[in-house]
Amino acid sequence: MSSRAETGAGEGAAGVGWRPGWILAPGHDLVWFLVLPAAAVLVAMGCHHWLPYVALASVNLWVTIPHHCSTWVRTYGLAEDWQRWRSRLLLGPVLIGGIAILGHNWAPTTLLLLVTMWDHQHSIMQQHGFARIYDFKAGTGTPRTGRFDLALNWVLYGNMFLTAPLFVQYWVRELFTWRVPIGVESVQAIQGFSWAATAVVLAAYAVHLAGCLRRGDGVNPVKLLFLLASYGLWYGTAWHTDSILVFGIAHRLMHGLQYMVIVRIYLARKARDRGESGGGLGLSLAGRGGLWRFVGISLLYALVFQLVVGQPQPLESFGFGVFEFNSVYDAIPELGVGRFSERQMYELFAMAMVDAVAMVHYYFDSFIWKVSDRTVQEGLR
Amino acid sequence: MSGSRRGVICGVVGSLGLAVAVWGWSENRAASECVAALVVAFGAGVWWRRPMWATGKGGYRIVLVLAVPAVVLAARESIDGELADASEMYLRGRMNYADVMIGLYPDRDGYRFLKAQQMGLCRQQPDSSAGACRDLGPVTLEEIRDELERAIATGVTSNEDLLRIHAEVLDEAGAEPAVVDRARLLLRRHHPPRGAAD
Numbered sequence: 001m002s003s004r005a006e007t008g009a010g011e012g013a014a015g016v017g018w019r020p021g022w023i024l025a026p027g028h029d030l031v032w033f034l035v036l037p038a039a040a041v042l043v044a045m046g047c048h049h050w051l052p053y054v055a056l057a058s059v060n061l062w063v064t065i066p067h068h069c070s071t072w073v074r075t076y077g078l079a080e081d082w083q084r085w086r087s088r089l090l091l092g093p094v095l096i097g098g099i100a101i102l103g104h105n106w107a108p109t110t111l112l113l114l115v116t117m118w119d120h121q122h123s124i125m126q127q128h129g130f131a132r133i134y135d136f137k138a139g140t141g142t143p144r145t146g147r148f149d150l151a152l153n154w155v156l157y158g159n160m161f162l163t164a165p166l167f168v169q170y171w172v173r174e175l176f177t178w179r180v181p182i183g184v185e186s187v188q189a190i191q192g193f194s195w196a197a198t199a200v201v202l203a204a205y206a207v208h209l210a211g212c213l214r215r216g217d218g219v220n221p222v223k224l225l226f227l228l229a230s231y232g233l234w235y236g237t238a239w240h241t242d243s244i245l246v247f248g249i250a251h252r253l254m255h256g257l258q259y260m261v262i263v264r265i266y267l268a269r270k271a272r273d274r275g276e277s278g279g280g281l282g283l284s285l286a287g288r289g290g291l292w293r294f295v296g297i298s299l300l301y302a303l304v305f306q307l308v309v310g311q312p313q314p315l316e317s318f319g320f321g322v323f324e325f326n327s328v329y330d331a332i333p334e335l336g337v338g339r340f341s342e343r344q345m346y347e348l349f350a351m352a353m354v355d356a357v358a359m360v361h362y363y364f365d366s367f368i369w370k371v372s373d374r375t376v377q378e379g380l381r
Numbered sequence: 382m383s384g385s386r387r388g389v390i391c392g393v394v395g396s397l398g399l400a401v402a403v404w405g406w407s408e409n410r411a412a413s414e415c416v417a418a419l420v421v422a423f424g425a426g427v428w429w430r431r432p433m434w435a436t437g438k439g440g441y442r443i444v445l446v447l448a449v450p451a452v453v454l455a456a457r458e459s460i461d462g463e464l465a466d467a468s469e470m471y472l473r474g475r476m477n478y479a480d481v482m483i484g485l486y487p488d489r490d491g492y493r494f495l496k497a498q499q500m501g502l503c504r505q506q507p508d509s510s511a512g513a514c515r516d517l518g519p520v521t522l523e524e525i526r527d528e529l530e531r532a533i534a535t536g537v538t539s540n541e542d543l544l545r546i547h548a549e550v551l552d553e554a555g556a557e558p559a560v561v562d563r564a565r566l567l568l569r570r571h572h573p574p575r576g577a578a579d
Contacts, residue, residue: 053541088440110451168485177464
């Protein structure tokens with residue numbers, strides 16, 4: 001007899017065939033997890049046709065930046081998380097901030113590659129995490145289902161990365177940049193292998209699902225619809241256009257909004273379990289009126305972030321003139337490093353800040369959303 | 382695997398890594414090779430000792446996994462200066478970035494921009510002996526303009542270089558002022574000039 005999903009939720013449910021389970025509720029899931037990807041594609045195509053390219057930066061400002069704020073609310077604002085991961089929450093940003101500054105200064109291409117690849121890994125893991133929550137909520141699958149989900153997510157996303165023209169232009173360019181020239185036949189061979197591997201993994205996944213159905217472990221159809229919607233967005237936009245605009249807007253809308261929704265749900269569940277008292281700033285954003293405070297803080301954060309990295313003058317103002325960027329680094333003639341101008345110093349800071357904040361968000365997400373973790377499960381029930 | 386066997390394997394690998402790093406440094410090999418050897422030695426040490434911080438529960442495994450290749454690439458980029466410049470990427474025989482992308486996707490006109498860049502580079506250095514330039518022969522501004530406009534006709538707006546070079550080529554080719562202005566307007570609409578506060 002196979003064991004129940006590692007999640008342990010759905011206890012008592014009859015172990016039969018298809019068993020729908022929802023992250024929040026049918027209506028909400030329909031909006032945020034099933035229809036949102038399609039809506040995001042339509043919005044992105046509308047932006048492509050009617051708005052300038054700057055629209056991508058605006059989506060970044062009003063969706064991506066606030067979704068970083070959700071991570072800070074969850075980690076620094078939740079007493080439980082703060083106590084549990086204090087050393088990582090303190091040391092991580094310092095370490096990653098240092099890497100970003102050094103990278104921008106000494107190896108900008110490597111840093112760009114690092115941030116980009118981490119971003120892709122982070123996107124895969126977010127959808128994988130949601131898939132695991134779906135099994136957790138429905139009490140479906142076996143302990144091996146998580147590995148199948150992970151393999152499916154990596155192979156589907158990796159295949160898109162290797163075969164969709166939008167991404168091929170980037171990785172082929174990187175290979176030429178790093179002096180690894182590659183010919184048409186080699187690229188096509190890689191793509192052929194990728195499609196074959198994808199077919200094998202899809203077949204294995206189908207066999208696993210069939211096994212779950214046959215043994216009565218159950219399969220959550222909503223999870224499959226969610227994965228279909230997510231990869232429909234990614235594949236559709238990556239093949240539809242050679243412009244990063246459509247993919248970028250659609251992806252960021254889906255990724256950012258779904259992330260903020262899950263953080264809200266998590267905070268609300270934690271607040272419900274704890275009652276009204278204690279729990280840190282994060283829990284004060286749940287409950288009555290909490291949604292507006294949550295949205296307000298997110299937008300305020302976006303505004304402040306933009307002012308800091310977007311304009312040099314406010315940055316100087318925020319520092320009360322104490323920090324004079326011009327004198328942060330002196331010239332080091334022995335190393336051939338000249339003195340930075342104020343403008344150069346600011347640009348270095350702004351670029352490093354954008355990358356560092358994104359990387360800290362990726363890093364925190366790598367340990368705060370483990371669905372197999374009992375404490376995390378409490379916030380998802 | 383038993384702890385002692387793992388220790389022996391890691392010790393051998395780590396020692397070899399250190400030896401290669403020292404040999405590479407003494408032989409004046411590329412810095413990235415020495416760094417890669419040091420990374421192997423470091424990795425063997427981590428695998429042997431398995432410190433808490435480097436495990437899944439320790440919380441820094443993801444940083445370690447990403448940092449290891451990044452350190453080698455950073456050494457290659459910053460110390461060895463091993464990154465290809467535009468000429469090398471675009472003009473290298475038939476196996477260059479532009480021709481590979483167009484060979485892969487001949488029906489996607491968005492990549493004609495890469496051909497235009499290649500032609501522009503050849504035009505800037507008419508005596509170039511690069512393979513791609515030899516194949517192209519003499520290049521005119523009109524040919525470059527045609528390639529750029531094929532790309533622009535796809536509706537792509539994300540490529541700032543495409544729109545900027547198109548406006549510059551029109552200007553250089555002596556196109557009607559209204560046509561040049563339209564091209565500049567398109568560029569500014571999608572990619573507003575930065576640093577306006579300067």
